[in-house]
Amino acid sequence: MVLPTRRVIFDTTIGEVDIELYVLPNFAVQEAPKACRNFLTLAMEGYDDGVILHRVVPKFLVQTSHRTGTGGEGESFYGEPFEDGLHPRLRSSHRGLVACANNGEKTSNDSQFFITLGESKLTNT
Secondary structure (H helix, E strand, C coil): CEECCCEEEEEECCEEEEEECCCCCCHHHHHCHHHHHHHHHHHHCCCCCCCCCCEEECCCEEEECCCCCCCCCCCCCCCCCECCCCCHHHCCCCCCCEEECCCCCCCCECCCEEEECCCCCCCCC
16 A cells, blocks of 8 residues: 555555655655656555565565565566666665665566665665
């Protein structure tokens, strides 16, 4: 469910995950427009309804948004995988970061995303 308050709420088997999009004004949207549009559009279309957290790494991250729950190739709003669009100002290492998950190739982003559970060493390289 996408709310007009820049919040996205996912119902999971362990409860709701409430994501508030941190926008200063439109900071993330301007810095990573393809990823933001993909995430919001798929959420509004109900793409994530009923999906599971298919990857859980305690104290690091949870990953989701793959319809079969296998973690294989997903789908994107654009009809094909899209490239990373990370701006250096988006580097972060805090708990609660939401980001696209890919297969290691910078042009393989699709529906999958992850949420960090603790401090991370994520970069855009």
